[in-house]
Amino acid sequence: MSLTTTRDVLERLDLSPLVGVVPIYLRVGHLRVRLECTGALRTELEMYFDDALAGPGPVDIVVEVLDGQRLDPEPDWIIWDREPGKTGRKDAILDLGDGRLVHKLRTGVTFLQASDRAVAFGPCAQNPNQVINFVNTQILNTCQRNGWQICHAAALTDGRRTLAIAGVSGGGKSTAVLRMLDIEGTSYVSNDRLLVRAGTPPDALGIPKLPRINPGTILHNPRLASMLSDERRAEVAALPIQGVWDLEEKHDLFIGQIYGAGRVRYDAPLTHFWVLNWSRESDAATEIRPVSLADRPDLLSAIMKSPGPFYQGPDGVFLRTAELPNPAGYLAALDGVAVFEVSGRIDFDALFAAGQAVFRG
16 A cells, blocks of 8 residues: 555554553643653653653644554655755655655654654654654744744843854854853753744744753863763863864753753743854954844854755645755844854853853843
């Protein structure tokens, strides 16, 4: 039997393990999520989403997880073309009449994405991070269908002012935000994805995704020292600077464990936006100067983020490839935000001092 609708897919899956299951409820700003899964994976996800946990009640999003199940036979997958500059095959898709299957080539985890159904199946317990990403994708999709723009940015807030930081991957936005959480009164908003919507001031919404940081970030922040063993810390410290930057090693940082309870706030008014355009090769002093994004498409491109293969528009239509976002939507959403370019050499001490000025000004 060929797969042409979401019903065809669901008929090949066994939904009975989720009957009577106790769901996990999440609250992320104005949105509520019900996550249905079983076994050790449920416990792991509950621990991961600790800062977003909520009580039972009406929800905007439902995500179902069926660990260990697969489609037999598998469909003829179509490779998803990644964004410009990205290499390697990561995702494959199969479009249905009323939805889409997205298949992770490296792990075998598969997702059914439709306007009224979000189901993860395959080796989910072995790949919990992909289930976490799928949950966050539903938050991103729901907001984008309602006029929000997705930014490749980290952010923190004190409730009145919110500073978002964007830049190329590995440019230091996570390191900067975590360092600035030492500023009294600030809370973590997001590490890598930030939703923005026009307003006075514009609205910002983070997602419940823990910072995944490299050993260099840990090494240079005393508060994070316990995340590496003494032996590993000594090994990283002995590496040349370029070697530290090039390490392919990530660690989940639980904000509450390091910075204390109550230090996460997902929704906030967006007031400031920094775009990191600095360089390890520069000898110039770090400079933070105001810019107009309308005049700097290069900086705007560092902020914009393609929705990807999971995104289904309000009309039910999926993207066919990694389409570039519309700059006009971002310019409208960020109207009224003070935007700055950070240039010169990489200097987190200088950035921290500037962050203090933002939140104490």
